[in-house]
Amino acid sequence: MSSEPRYPHxxxxxxxTLEVAPGIFWLKMPLPFALDHINLYLIEDGEGWTVVDTGWNGDDVKAHWVDVIKRFGDRPVKRAIVTHFHPDHLGLAGWLREEYGTALWMTYGEWxxxxLAWTQDVTHDVEGWMQFFRKNGIDEHSVDAYRAGVGNFGRWTTPVPPRVRRIWHNGEFEIGGRKWQVIVGGGHSPEHxxxxxxELKVLISGDQVLPRITTNISVWFAEPEGDPLRHFVESFDRFRHLxxxxxxxxxxxRPFYGLLERLDYLRDHHRERLDIAxxxxxxxxxxxxxxPVLFKRELDNHQIAFAMGEALSHLHYLVTEGTLVRMEDEADGLIRYRRAGG
Ligand SMILES: [Zn+2]
Incomplete structure (x- = not known):
C-alpha cells in the first residue's frame, strides 16, 4: 500500500469554505510567508459555530472572517478552540472575542x-534569542536577518484573551451533539x-501531523538543552490507536487519509536526518x-531561524540518546557537538 497521503478534495x-465532513467546514486563510496559508475549521454547534483556530492578525484574514460569518447566516461564533499559541492559529482569538463574543478554549500551557510571548519577555525576549543563536555559530552581520526572521508576536496576534476554558489530554466535550476528544502532543509547541x-472518525490534527510539509521542531533558547524532537516523535503513540x-x-x-502511514514516514524521515547529523x-x-547539510534549498530570513532550531533539535536528540556530546568551547564561546567517546 502506498504511504502517500490521499487527498479527496x-x-x-x-x-x-467546503464541507469536508457532516457539519465540518474547511476554511482556507492567507499567511504572509513562504508557507502561504492556514486551514481553519468551522463546526456546526447548535444555533452557532465552534471554530478551530483563528488565523493570522491580518486585515485580509479579518475581511474573510466577516464575509464567511455573513455567508453562514450571522450565526454566533460561540467558541474558538485554538490548537496552540503560534500566531497563525491564535492570532485573531482576541479579535473574535471583541467582535463576536467568542470564548477561547485552549490547553492551559498554550494559553x-x-x-508570555505577548510580553516579548522571558520566552520571546529577542535579544536572549539572538544571544543563543550567536552561541550556536551565527556571526554579527547575520544577527539582523535572524532578528527580522523571528518577528514580533505582539504584532502578529491580537491581544490574547484574559480568560480561557481549559482543555487537556484525553479530555472530552461535545460540539453540536457529538463527542470530541483532546489529544495533546509536544515538540512543536508546549501542549499542542x-x-x-x-463518531465521524475525523481528526483535526493542527500542526501535530501534516501531510506534505514537516512540522517545525525547534530547540527554544529559553530551554537551551531541550529535546523537542523526542517529545514530538513520542507524541505519535497518542495517535496510533486511531x-x-x-x-x-x-x-x-489539504485534508487527507493515511494518518498511520504518515506517522511512520515522519518517524523514518527524522531518523534519516538524525543519521545525517x-x-x-x-x-x-x-x-x-x-x-546547509540538512536544508539544501535557499532559506529566507523567517526560515533560517526555524532551520537553526530544527538543526538543534536533531543534535539534542542525539545528545539525549548518547550518540553526541555537547560542549561549550572556552576559546570562542561557541557550542559544538561531537561524537561521544571520540
Ligand atoms: Zn505552529
Missing amino acids: EDLEYGE LQAH ASLYCP PGECFVLPSHN RDFCTEPRTALELI
Whole structure:
C-alpha cells in the first residue's frame, strides 16, 4: 500500500469554505510567508459555530472572517478552540472575542505561553534569542536577518484573551451533539491540542501531523538543552490507536487519509536526518554548520531561524540518546557537538 497521503478534495481559494465532513467546514486563510496559508475549521454547534483556530492578525484574514460569518447566516461564533499559541492559529482569538463574543478554549500551557510571548519577555525576549543563536555559530552581520526572521508576536496576534476554558489530554466535550476528544502532543509547541471525533472518525490534527510539509521542531533558547524532537516523535503513540481510515484535517496542506502511514514516514524521515547529523559530527560542529547539510534549498530570513532550531533539535536528540556530546568551547564561546567517546 502506498504511504502517500490521499487527498479527496481539490485545494480552496482564500476565504473559501467546503464541507469536508457532516457539519465540518474547511476554511482556507492567507499567511504572509513562504508557507502561504492556514486551514481553519468551522463546526456546526447548535444555533452557532465552534471554530478551530483563528488565523493570522491580518486585515485580509479579518475581511474573510466577516464575509464567511455573513455567508453562514450571522450565526454566533460561540467558541474558538485554538490548537496552540503560534500566531497563525491564535492570532485573531482576541479579535473574535471583541467582535463576536467568542470564548477561547485552549490547553492551559498554550494559553500561558501565549501571554508570555505577548510580553516579548522571558520566552520571546529577542535579544536572549539572538544571544543563543550567536552561541550556536551565527556571526554579527547575520544577527539582523535572524532578528527580522523571528518577528514580533505582539504584532502578529491580537491581544490574547484574559480568560480561557481549559482543555487537556484525553479530555472530552461535545460540539453540536457529538463527542470530541483532546489529544495533546509536544515538540512543536508546549501542549499542542488535536481534536478527534470518534463518531465521524475525523481528526483535526493542527500542526501535530501534516501531510506534505514537516512540522517545525525547534530547540527554544529559553530551554537551551531541550529535546523537542523526542517529545514530538513520542507524541505519535497518542495517535496510533486511531482507525486507519480516519480523515485528517490538518492546519496546512489539504485534508487527507493515511494518518498511520504518515506517522511512520515522519518517524523514518527524522531518523534519516538524525543519521545525517550524526555522520556530520565526526569532528566538532556548530548547529549553524549543520544547517546547509540538512536544508539544501535557499532559506529566507523567517526560515533560517526555524532551520537553526530544527538543526538543534536533531543534535539534542542525539545528545539525549548518547550518540553526541555537547560542549561549550572556552576559546570562542561557541557550542559544538561531537561524537561521544571520540
Ligand atoms: Zn505552529
